[in-house]
Amino acid sequence: MNIAIIGAGLAGSILANRLCDFHNVTIFEKARGPGGRMSTRRADPFAFDHGAQYFTAENPDFQDFLAEMEMDGLVGAWPDQIALHGDVRVSEKLKYVAIPGMNAICKYLAIDMDLRTQIHIESLERTAEGWRLVDKKGAAHGPFDWVISTAPSVQTAALFPSDFSGHTALRFVQMQGCFALMLGFDQPLTLDWSALKSGEPPIGWMAINSTKPGRPEPYALLIQSDNAWAEAHLEDEPEAVMDALLEAGSKLADLDLSVAAHQKLHRWRYAATPKPAGQPFLFDAEMQLAACGDWCLGSKVEAAFSSASALADHILTAPKA
Ligand SMILES: Cc1cc2nc3c(=O)[nH]c(=O)nc-3n(C[C@H](O)[C@H](O)[C@H](O)COP(=O)(O)OP(=O)(O)OC[C@H]3O[C@@H](n4cnc5c(N)ncnc54)[C@H](O)[C@@H]3O)c2cc1C
Structure with missing residues (x-):
């Protein structure tokens, strides 16, 4: 056929x-x-996984598939240190990422x-x-x-x-949107986490992309909005969304993130599926x-x-x- x-x-x-x-x-x-929503955006010298951040594997077929990809060097574990309400810990569930960027698996396939x-x-x-x-x-x-x-x-x-x-x-x-703010810095920031889960909109998640295996060294930080917040602000001016994420992200990191040398916002209209x-x-x-x-x-x-x-x-x- x-x-x-x-x-x-x-x-x-x-x-x-x-x-x-x-x-x-x-x-x-x-x-x-x-790659679709498993995508990687390059902005020399920085690289950002601005869609999916990592993935877990419970289905044995998916585990077998990942084991093959791991042998080919296309997948690796991300020993993340996640900050949750100020408490930094290594998550119990193994988190995988594609290497050198999230789109590597689809590119290979x-x-x-x-x-x-x-x-x-x-x-x-x-x-x-x-x-x-x-x-x-x-x-x-x-x-x-x-x-x-x-x-x-x-x-x-x-x-x-x-x-x-x-x-x-x-x-x-039902699907919900998400904003991804990509920030590239000339100098590394002093943060004791590689990712942070936030329960406070507008931020949903922040991750230091450059802590994932196989990524370029220049310091790349990704801020993702909360999905419900994104839904309510999908049509807002990009500058307003960026300002809101920068301000809230700076508070959570206790640093001024607006000094980032590279700043780029991406809007995902369909990101997550609550239903x-x-x-x-x-x-x-x-x-x-x-x-x-x-x-x-x-x-x-x-x-x-x-x-x-x-x-x-x-x-x-x-x-x-
Ligand atoms: C910001 C964000 C963060 C996420 N974080 C995580 C995470 O941490 N962990 C996790 O497991 N998952 C996460 N996800 C979800 C994960 O990315 C998706 O579940 C997965 O990638 C979906 O794959 P898919 O092939 O079903 O769909 P998609 O990746 O959306 O693929 C659909 C493809 O169809 C193409 N397309 C659509 N319409 C047309 C058309 N008319 N003509 C031609 N092409 C078309 C699109 O361009 C796209 O490439 C996240 C997603 C986003 C957006």
């Missing part, structure tokens, strides 16, 4: 890798490269894939030959027998036709449309892996017509 996958985040990359030995798989990604980047799919057209995907520039791609979207739920809902059987589940899902679909994937056999991603099962990297793996198992074991 000819299968189009929309999105080269972890879900799309895992799915493509599982299916490509049996089907012709094409991945369409609107960004410049793979994309090798030898038919990955078409900087193509933003805007609509699907049903034709006698199959699905045609039309991009933002008006170019058509296909035909494809199947289309699988791994885009966040709201974006998948906008792409798929109204008679797709998964629309009720898509409407049920997931509660099913591993959405599948419409009649229409030959399916969807998967973290939002099916949760809010985390591991949920994206589990959702894509479950859909791949389902497709590969489905009885042939």
Whole structure:
């Protein structure tokens, strides 16, 4: 079968890798490269994981996958010292990061894939030959027998036709945004933590990116907003958001963070999923449309892996017509 996958985040990359030995798989990604919300922003000499910070692994299949990645040097443990309400401790749960940046896993999985980047799919057209995907520039791609979207739920809902059987589940899902403020310093700061979890909006989390394994040395600090706070301020002027995060971050760090030589804000419209679909994937056999991603099962990297793996198992074991 000819299968189009929309999105080269972890879900799309895992799915493509599982299916490509049996089907012709094409991945369409609107960004410049793979990674999605597991992404890394470079601003020479600094580097920031401005999406996912780390991941944990409870699913044995995910643990096996990470063990392979670890042997290839693409994943390592982050011995973080997390500050929580002034108390600094090493977290009990092992935290993993991709090396040298969070996008390394998806980049690796994309090798030898038919990955078409900087193509933003805007609509699907049903034709006698199959699905045609039309991009933002008006170019058509296909035909494809199947289309699988791994885009966040709201974006998948906008792409798929109204008679797709998964629309009720898509409407049920709730996602929240997040702001990421990237700060690069000429000199290291004196902080006794590598990450800080804050219970005080607007800050959700702060992390010294350069303490993660395999990162460049220049001192890079990332501030993430609280998700509920971001939802309420998504359309605010970026300068106002930046000021609020800088002021609150400086208070928490007890340092003036506004001296940072590099300052850049990124807005994630869909970051976390407080209300997931509660099913591993959405599948419409009649229409030959399916969807998967973290939002099916949760809010985390591991949920994206589990959702894509479950859909791949389902497709590969489905009885042939
Ligand atoms: C700020 C932030 C912090 C986070 N922190 C953590 C954390 O610490 N730990 C953790 O486990 N998880 C964290 N997460 C969540 C984690 O990043 C996600 O669970 C995971 O990366 C989702 O992967 P995915 O493949 O399901 O979706 P995505 O990574 O969102 O992939 C979807 C892809 O589809 C592409 N796309 C969308 N629409 C189109 C279109 N129309 N045409 C073409 N391409 C399209 C997007 O560009 C994207 O690359 C965080 C996320 C954010 C944003």
